[in-house]
Amino acid sequence: MAEKSFKYVILGGGVSAGYAARAFAKHGAKHGEVAIISKEAVAPYERPALSKAYLFPEGTARLPGFHVCVGSGGERLLPEWYTEKGISLILSTEIVKADLASKTLTSAAGEIFKYQTLIIATGSTVLKLTDFGTPGADAKNIFYLREIDEADALVAAIKAKKNGSKAVVVGGGYIGLELSAALRVNNIDVCMVFPEPWCMPRLFTAGIAAFYEGYYTNKGVNVIKGALVVGFETNENGEVKNVKLKDGRVLEADIVVVGVGAKPLTQLFKGQIEEDKGGIKTDAFFKTSVPNVYAVGDVATFPMKMYGDIRRVEHVDHARKSAEQAVEAIYASEEGKSIGEYEYLPFFYSRSFDLSWQFYGDNVGESVVFGDSSPASPSHKFGAYWVKDGKVVGAFLESGSPEENKAIAKVAKVQPPADSLDKLATDGLTFASKI
Numbered sequence: 099m100a101e102k103s104f105k106y107v108i109l110g111g112g113v114s115a116g117y118a119a120r121a122f123a124k125h126g127a128k129h130g131e132v133a134i135i136s137k138e139a140v141a142p143y144e145r146p147a148l149s150k151a152y153l154f155p156e157g158t159a160r161l162p163g164f165h166v167c168v169g170s171g172g173e174r175l176l177p178e179w180y181t182e183k184g185i186s187l188i189l190s191t192e193i194v195k196a197d198l199a200s201k202t203l204t205s206a207a208g209e210i211f212k213y214q215t216l217i218i219a220t221g222s223t224v225l226k227l228t229d230f231g232t233p234g235a236d237a238k239n240i241f242y243l244r245e246i247d248e249a250d251a252l253v254a255a256i257k258a259k260k261n262g263s264k265a266v267v268v269g270g271g272y273i274g275l276e277l278s279a280a281l282r283v284n285n286i287d288v289c290m291v292f293p294e295p296w297c298m299p300r301l302f303t304a305g306i307a308a309f310y311e312g313y314y315t316n317k318g319v320n321v322i323k324g325a326l327v328v329g330f331e332t333n334e335n336g337e338v339k340n341v342k343l344k345d346g347r348v349l350e351a352d353i354v355v356v357g358v359g360a361k362p363l364t365q366l367f368k369g370q371i372e373e374d375k376g377g378i379k380t381d382a383f384f385k386t387s388v389p390n391v392y393a394v395g396d397v398a399t400f401p402m403k404m405y406g407d408i409r410r411v412e413h414v415d416h417a418r419k420s421a422e423q424a425v426e427a428i429y430a431s432e433e434g435k436s437i438g439e440y441e442y443l444p445f446f447y448s449r450s451f452d453l454s455w456q457f458y459g460d461n462v463g464e465s466v467v468f469g470d471s472s473p474a475s476p477s478h479k480f481g482a483y484w485v486k487d488g489k490v491v492g493a494f495l496e497s498g499s500p501e502e503n504k505a506i507a508k509v510a511k512v513q514p515p516a517d518s519l520d521k522l523a524t525d526g527l528t529f530a531s532k533i
Contacts, residue, residue: 103212104133104186106428109193109203110219110363111136113145113414114395114421116166116175118217119185121425129184135203135211137192138245141177144169146414148249149273150449153256153280161246170418196366198388217424218367218378218386218393222360222412227268227327234330237338240354243273255353261285263352266341268327270297272448273357275310278319279450281355289320289349291327291341301446301457305467306482306494310453312473317451322349330354360412362397374399377410382439383427384420392428394420403441404511405460415445443511453478456503459492459510460484466519468526469496481506483522483529489513490522493530505530 106122108115115134119142122132134142144164151159168174180187188211195204203211224242227235241252263286267278270292278290290297296307311321325347331340341349362377372379372387377399384392384400395417399410423440430437447456463486471480477497484492491513493506509530516522522529 101210101212102133102186105131105214106133106217107203107211107213107215108132108134108217108219109196110134110221110395111138111140111142111189112219112221112395113142113166113169113417114217114219114221116142117418118219118394118421118425119180119183120167120172120175121422122185123183125425125429127183127185130186131184133186133188133211133213134180135188135191135193135205137190138247139190140246141175141180141187141189142166143246144414145244148243148246149276149280152249153253153277153284155284167418169414193366196370198367198370198391201390215390215428216392217421217428218391218397219395219421220363220366220397221417222362222396224356225359225361227356227358232327232329234332234338237330237332237354238336239338239352240330240356242356243277244360252353252355256281256284256286259286259352262287264350265289265353265355266291266349266351267355267357268292268341269357269359270294270321270323271300271357271359272298273355275314276448276450277355277357278314279317281353282317282319283451286353287320288318289322289341289351290314291322291325291343291349293324293326295324297321297323301461301494303461303465303467303482305465305471309471309473309478309480309496313451313453313478316473322347360396362410362412364397374408375410379408383430383437384424384440385427392424394424400440400442402444403439404443411442411444413444413446416442443507445507453496454498455494455496456498456506457492457494458507459513460486461492461494462486463491464519465492466523468523481526483509483516485516485519485522488515490516490529495527498527502527502530505533508533 147159147164192206193203194206224244265281265286267290281288326344328344329342333339378393380398380400396412402409465484467482469480479497481495493509
């Protein structure tokens with residue numbers, strides 16, 4: 099097959115790819131210089147929509163409504179936009195070999211793509227129970243959620259099973275919580291099962307988690323903590339019918355959704371590039387150990403300047419910002435200019451039912467909850483601070499206004515001193531508003 103050559107290739111078609119493309123266009127990239135190569139069949143879109151409004155029975159989100167960059171309040175980049183900007187959108191194309199030494203990418207169909215500069219934006223893939231050899235994990239109607247075709251399959255199952263069917267959600271993290279809510283909104287009976295002692299353990303304290311577990315229980319979700327799924331049983335059509343737990347319990351299920359984590363897609367580059375903490379190691383400009391190769395989003399392990407360490411962050415906010423930083427760095431390098439290092443304040447958020455929380459900073463040290471954290475509360479406005487070495491380093495808020503969310507973000511960035519946990523609990527949002 100004939101080779102195709104580009105000055106800049108963005109490998110991956112997720113959020114980072116779309117934001118990188120916009121940054122190239124802003125810098126005046128010439129027609130034919132930039133290509134996105136994606137195994138997905140659609141132009142880059144805001145992935146968080148898949149676990150939220152995409153699954154709702156009313157007010158449903160559908161493409162082209164959530165193509166990038168609407169998630170950050172920017173222009174929606176439809177497929178025509180890429181054409182207008184002269185950016186080649188090479189879809190439904192899986193790259194199976196990357197040779198960084200010869201600057202060559204090879205697709206499953208044997209196509210060869212050459213580049214001068216590469217941005218690795220391959221993102222993550224979900225961990226599957228079949229990877230762990232869980233018996234029956236290959237049954238029909240067991241779903242994972244990462245890409246739009248997987249969301250479409252889940253939507254079809256929800257419509258086919260309709261009201262009153264039973265779903266088991268395996269996992270108590272982001273996906274587990276958001277999908278349990280979405281399934282309940284579709285009037286499906288939901289059990290959420292996870293092995294940890296409380297939900298979202300990587301971020302939530304036991305006190306924060308208690309609110310969400312209670313709230314979800316009040317909404318009709320059966321929350322089963324500390325339980326391990328060990329297998330599935332199927333009917334004569336090969337469809338899942340039961341979920342088996344290690345303690346001997348058996349849960350009926352017409353639909354199973356699994357959200358047990360993800361892993362960065364770095365295998366194409368093994369042995370060719372320096373890695374750290376499960377990702378591709380970069381500097382503060384997302385340059386890797388290989389000249390003219392950058393890595394952004396989920397796959398990048400980068401210096402977290404605020405905390406003096408290196409981290410890998412799986413979140414849409416970082417996917418957007420790291421892509422923009424990498425393109426800025428590429429042009430700065432070409433023009434012999436310098437730009438500032440990546441200064442990232444960790445930010446996570448989620449929305450489910452009528453809840454909406456935001457977190458900024460680092461969840462280390464001692465923590466204290468403030469406000470009304472009763473699951474039965476009509477306002478359910480509460481939050482938390484994390485204190486380390488006498489400074490507030492992290493802040494969380496449920497049901498905050500835009501101004502209040504800005505205030506807790508400022509707290510996490512400034513890291514003001516804290517007199518005591520008791521005073522923080524009493525002052526609550528007043529503390530943040532004074533920073």
